[in-house]
Amino acid sequence: MSLTDTFIRNVKPASSPRKYFDGEGLFLYVPPNGSKLWRMSYRFEGKSKLLSFGKYPAVSLRDARSCRDKAKSLLAKGVDPAELKKKQEQERLEESKYNFELVAREWHKVRMSAFSQKHQTTVLYRLETYIFPLIGKKAVTRLEINDVLAVLRPLEAKQHYETARRVFQIISQVFRYAVVLGRMKSNIASDLRGILHPRKVTHRATLTDTKKVGQLLRDIDRYEGYFPLVCALKLAPMVFTRPTELRAAEWSEIDFENAEWHIPAKRMKMGEKHIVPLSRQVLEILEDLRQFSGDGKYLFPSIRSSVRPISDATMLNALRRMGYEKHEMSVHGFRSLASTLLNEHGYNRDWIERQLAHGERNEVRAAYNYAEYLPERKRMMQEWSDYLDELRNAA
Known part of the structure; x- marks a missing residue:
């Protein structure tokens, strides 16, 4: 018999763990502490395996069934859903090591060493003032065009057009560095060329007559x-x-x-x-x-x-x-x-x-x-x- 939300809400913990099955391997696991955890049992290459979907009510009955169906679809394609989940979690962990700030500071140390101390200080100031507060903690692989625009638009709104241009250059250079190191697939900033307010060309006063x-x-x-x-x-x-x-x-x-x-x-x-x-x-x-x-x-x-x-x-x-x-x-x-x-x-x-x-x-x-x-x-x-x-x- 399939589970219902009413039943799940009213189920009480027992002195020993209990399992309440919904069908096709999906069940609700209720240990003595009263937690209500979604599990799915299945077999892959002749071995019994277990997959976790999360905790009720954060994961509803409907969500749990959707997760079960996705897992069964993977099994039909010869993919072990537990191993895939483990791999994806490992990738997310790796991504967290390469947030924008970490990559940018590495870029600054490696690439900016060829420039004067004054220029290095200026670039670091722009990173710490305008960029890190908004996208510094985000993994470079998960950054999107809108994230870059979120840094640039406030500067343009204040008519700080030259600062916006300089900040955009820094972000693009960090992205290129990340691509070279294999931490990004492409430089997403390249799609934003021409989007900034046109640069007003000013020439320093001089005499030529x-x-x-x-x-x-x-x-x-x-x-x-x-x-x-x-x-x-x-x-x-x-x-x-x-x-x-x-x-x-x-x-x-x-x-x-x-x-x-x-x-x-x-x-x-x-x-x-x-x-x-x-x-x-x-x-x-x-x-x-x-x-x-x-x-x-x-x-x-x-x-x-x-x-x-x-x-x-x-x-x-x-x-x-x-x-x-x-x-x-x-x-x-x-x-x-x-x-x-x-x-x-x-x-x-x-x-x-x-x-x-x-x-x-x-x-x-x-x-x-x-x-x-x-x-x-x-x-x-x-x-x-x-x-x-x-x-x-x-x-």
Whole structure:
């Protein structure tokens, strides 16, 4: 006789375990403690086996019968339902070991080690602030497109479009890493390309008109202020490194004998060692500066403390005091200025890109390319300084 919900609700425990059968192997197992547990007995390859479906009333009579029918369907196909359940539970256990946060932290440790400490810190901040709180504990194999959107949509709602784009890049890179390691079958983030708010392209302010460049150089020469700051401003157009790389330059990095500035990988944005050839004009400025700060660590020490370099704001404020507004010139603009004019003068684009220290996509090549085109770049950098002199001295 089949079981009913009324019977199951009213059944009482006995001093010994009892079984109440529903048919086709399904029965309710009631031990002395009063629990009501669903079981199914069956035979597979001549052996008696037992399958558990859960506890009543969390698993209703209807649910238990559905589980029995699914198990019988598997048996008809030659599949042992107990072994399949065991395998699935093991897979779920394995998946739990690879939640997004664990994979992302491993990716950060392995992949981000090639980048500067500042960039590593920024990426980790975005992971811990925007991503981990929402999807960090979820297994990477169970993440879906909607999970990714749940991270991005709040940022876009606040019009933090650039942050959303950066966060999306991080998630996609973690997914690619998981795919390579066999922890995901595919990068689901690839299906979301183009879904974010279009990026608003903004260019850092710079001057490219040669007459205005010449005037800027003359204004820098006439600027009266803290001597290391004046030297930094004079060097900026000639070496055109990133502002952070310039202002934090150390005397130990300057090779006067070979007229080279060796910036270590840890101070570079892309985490690659970089060589800046030093022109005759640059060396003259450095010789004067060495009389001022040569016994310290930094070329351009802060006016308040010799243990810190000048700040980006210090250089920017100097430009503003010279009368150059936000839309006219920025400290980073010296790079764009040099790139534009060098390209216009027909210099090899590879020389220019290498001197700008733009990212090398080939990781093996990147480890050795800091000296790439060095003889050509030395000639280019001297000719560039000579050309700036011409612009400065032009009527």
